[in-house]
Amino acid sequence: MATEVATFAGGCFWCTEAVFADVIGVEKVESGYIGGSVANPTYKQVCGGDTGHAEAIRVTFDADQIRYAELLDIFFATHDPTQLNRQGNDVGTQYRSALFPTTPDQREEAQAAIARAAADSAKPIVTTIEPASHWYPAEDYHQEYWDGEGQRNPYCLAVIPPKLAKLRKSFAKRSKAVDAAA
Numbered sequence: 001m002a003t004e005v006a007t008f009a010g011g012c013f014w015c016t017e018a019v020f021a022d023v024i025g026v027e028k029v030e031s032g033y034i035g036g037s038v039a040n041p042t043y044k045q046v047c048g049g050d051t052g053h054a055e056a057i058r059v060t061f062d063a064d065q066i067r068y069a070e071l072l073d074i075f076f077a078t079h080d081p082t083q084l085n086r087q088g089n090d091v092g093t094q095y096r097s098a099l100f101p102t103t104p105d106q107r108e109e110a111q112a113a114i115a116r117a118a119a120d121s122a123k124p125i126v127t128t129i130e131p132a133s134h135w136y137p138a139e140d141y142h143q144e145y146w147d148g149e150g151q152r153n154p155y156c157l158a159v160i161p162p163k164l165a166k167l168r169k170s171f172a173k174r175s176k177a178v179d180a181a182a
Contacts, residue, residue: 002063003027006071007132009035009054011087014153016057018146018160019078019167021177025065030058031138031145034100035130049092049107056100058135066174068106072099072113072127075169078163082123083115088159097127117182 010016013031020029036053081097101107120123150156168175
């Protein structure tokens, strides 16, 4: 098994975590904060928009089952990479669309994925490629949020099911839920 790590910011980490937790080859998804200037930020600090951090996910995956490039394509298809510093009603730099490659190969793949997304988009892609700075795991109650509290959160109930539906339709061969139902 070839375990690798990918770090993506695509708006609310509850939403991106729920999508990637359903991807075959993904072993673990952790919500957290990256790209800011404050050590050990809290959710409240990050939501305040003053730390520079993005709400992000760290995806541990088996590269023998799924390639980083495929994860990037799923990332671009399941959030809006044309919205600057926001996703829907979530506004602020903490909700930016960003990639944090950890190797030169990941950086090249990130650039290629942005180009693929741009070719399919009528609007400019605003996703940034940022240095993979220090990762801070989010507080425990944010982890696996959709599997618990998220099922009772009106925001999550409005935003996550359409993202999962898109994953399961556009990337059916990559969805654990579709695979389990087959």
